[in-house]
Amino acid sequence: METTLLAQSLLLALTTAGLYAAIASGLTLEFGVTGIINFAHGEFVMLGAFLTYFLYETAGVPPLAGMLLAGLAMTALSWLVFDGFLSRVLKQDEHNQILATIGLSILLINLAMIAWTPDARVMHAPPLLPALHLGDVIVPGNNLVVLLVGIALYAGMIWFMRHTRQGLLLRLAADDPQLAVLAGVDVTRMFRLSFLIGGLTAGVSGGLVALILYVQPLVGVDLVMRAFAIVALGGLGSIGGALIGAVLLSAAENLTATFVPGGGSWGYGVAFVIIVLVLVVRPTGLFGSERRA
Amino acid sequence: MKTGLTRLLPYILILLATLALVWIDKPFWIQLAIGVAITAITALAWDILSRTGQVSLGSAAFFGIGSYTLAIFEPLIGLTLAWIAVVVVCALAATLLGLLTLRLRRMYFAIATLGFALSMQVLVVVFPDVTGGSGGIAPPVLADGDPRWQLGLIGLLLLAAVALSDTLLGLRFRPAFFMIRxxxxxxxASGVPVVRMKIFAFIVSGVLIGLAGACYGGLYGYVVPTDVFTTNWSVLPLAIATLGGMDTTIGPLLGAIALKALEEVARSVIGGTGYQVVYGAVIILFVIGMPQGIVGLLRKAAALAGRRTVAGEKKKERERHA
Known part of the structure; x- marks a missing residue:
């Protein structure tokens, strides 16, 4: 019985890890390239979730298609946000950079509250895949979808960074912006590109949120807090570290919730104990490098 | 450079405003002033810390620790000692967090302090026997619940915060802070005790925020964790100090007044849900339009006016010579 519980807990952790990895890798890409932590990243996820929800509930758009549309919409919004004001704070002091995306986050959360009330909603879509039975352990179909799409997003991002010309330029702009300028790279374009990719992954992740969690204005805050912990674990700016961080964090969370009495109420407290501990032991994260602090 | 009168101006204004409000005794204005004063104290405290290059997102931790310490210790050791406990516990927490985050730079520091604040909230929920859990706790009511005396006491704390901020902007500390930043x-290398100065700034900042939090808890004699440990209390000081003008005393004061006034207007226009949308909008507009804050704008205006008069005098002089 104990082993079944353990296996169930770990398998569910694995599926949420797919979602966490997709969200955190977008965040860490944006940071790695521009040096800005996008505190509004979670709100893009939240908007993606609402979009997928409304597309399904009012127009009957299948969730997978809705997710894709949400991704595209968030890419467009990211473009608007970057060219509208984020590009202007790139050269400002860090407190202004922090404040800029926090301001955006507050704005989006409260607009969502005014438009859709703070109440939680559930998308009543039938499961996209049949549940998986492994002995006594059951993994719900939607959790499988979350795992698959999350991993696909993450893998797609890794592929883009490693095997395309744009990805190469992105890495150059991240590693050494001055050198990139000397090499004739349009750094601002690369910065924008990182935000577009971040917006795309956030929007699609939002669709995943709609599949397995409640859709509500504050859902992004919860998720982005965990993404911070993952990114701190994996190293700010390291996409590779994000997956490991995501698996570690969701395993830690699920095990706490399953085996510690009352551990379910710890929420992202687990995440934060991890953040503080990791940063104290290794200020650049477990897999991060010193170059951008 | 600065005449004695302009340096005393904030003190005089705070004193006059507090006395006038206590005299008029209109509940709405007194509550508003209390709100402004508490946020101004946290913003000044945040600014003091930021002068050493430590841009914190953890103010809420100290705000909450302050109110909880007062509430937990008052039944055990009495009111006076409980207030001393607030100072001691906040100083200890600040030293601890300061030492833990000493090596962290920029964004890493911000994330770690944010993590600390959120962990504190979880800690409260996890140990309900001591803290009352998510149900909240009852700190002793400030000044027997008389709003006028409450405003008076919080006004005094604000004066103390202003004096501290001014002292740390003086010749003794400012160059050291600037260099550390x-x-x-x-x-x-030039002999500034970097670690000691950074921790010192952390302690001053943490204790001030903790005292503000204790006062806040005492306003109604009842707080819940989501009330004092909320990220709002981490973001608000940063927003106010930045909007008002960092590295000044008057900046956080102006910022607090402006933002609180705006909040009241928004609350009456938009209603209770989502009124904070104005915070988001104002922050974005400020960051784009006047990154140096209100004080930066005033300085620019003053410089412009100054140049005009200087130019005018030079012109006159030339004319006289001609």
């Missing part, structure tokens, strides 16, 4: 290695 911009070139920490150089500061260490």
């Amino acid at each position: 911009t070139k920490p290695e150089l500061a260490a």
Whole structure:
């Protein structure tokens, strides 16, 4: 019985890890390239979730298609946000950079509250895949979808960074912006590109949120807090570290919730104990490098 | 450079405003003033810490620790000692967090302090026997619940915060803080005790925020964790100090007044849900339009006016010579 519980807990952790990895890798890409932590990243996820929800509930758009549309919409919004004001704070002091995306986050959360009330909603879509039975352990179909799409997003991002010309330029702009300028790279374009990719992954992740969690204005805050912990674990700016961080964090969370009495109420407290501990032991994260602090 | 009168201006204004409000005794204005004063104290405290290059997102931790310490210790050791406990516990927490985050730079520091604040909230929920859990706790009511005396006491604390901020902007500390912020290695090489100064700033900042939190808890004699440990209390000080003008005393004061006034207007226009949308909008507009804050704008205007008069005088002089 104990082993079944353990296996169930770990398998569910694995599926949420797919979602966490997709969200955190977008965040860490944006940071790695521009040096800005996008505190509004979670709100893009939240908007993606609402979009997928409304597309399904009012127009009957299948969730997978809705997710894709949400991704595209968030890419467009990211473009608007970057060219509208984020590009202007790139050269400002860090407190202004922090404040800029926090301001955006507050704005989006409260607009969502005014438009859709703070109440939680559930998308009543039938499961996209049949549940998986492994002995006594059951993994719900939607959790499988979350795992698959999350991993696909993450893998797609890794592929883009490693095997395309744009990805190469992105890495150059991240590693050494001055050198990139000397090499004739349009750094601002690369910065924008990182935000577009971040917006795309956030929007699609939002669709995943709609599949397995409640859709509500504050859902992004919860998720982005965990993404911070993952990114701190994996190293700010390291996409590779994000997956490991995501698996570690969701395993830690699920095990706490399953085996510690009352551990379910710890929420992202687990995440934060991890953040503080990791940063104290290794200020650049477990897999991060010193170059951008 | 600065005449004595302009330096005393904030003190005089705070004193006059507090006395006038206590005299008029209109509940709405007194509550508003209390709100402004508490946020101004946290913003000044945040600014003091940021002068050493430590841009914190953890103010809420100290705000909450302050109110909870007062509530937990008052039944055990009495009111006076409980207030001393607030100072001691906040100073200890600040030293601890300061030492833990000493090596962290920029965004890493911000994330770690944010993590600390959120962990504190979880800690409260996890140990309900001591803290009352998510149900909240009852700190002793400030000044027997008389709003006028409450405003008076909080006004005094604000005056103390202003005096501290001014002292730390004086010749004794400002150059050291500036060096630590911009070139920490150089500061260490020229004999500035970097670690001690950073921790010192952390303690001053943490204790001030903790006292503000204790006062806040005492306003109604009842707080819940989501009330004092909320990220709002981490973001608000940063927003106010930045919007008002960092590295000044008057900036956080102006910022607090402006933002609170705006909040009241928004609350009456939009209603209770989502009124904070104005915070988001104002922050974005400020960051784009006037990154140096209100004080930066005033300085620019003053410089412009100054140049005009100087130019005018030079012209006159030329005419006289001609």
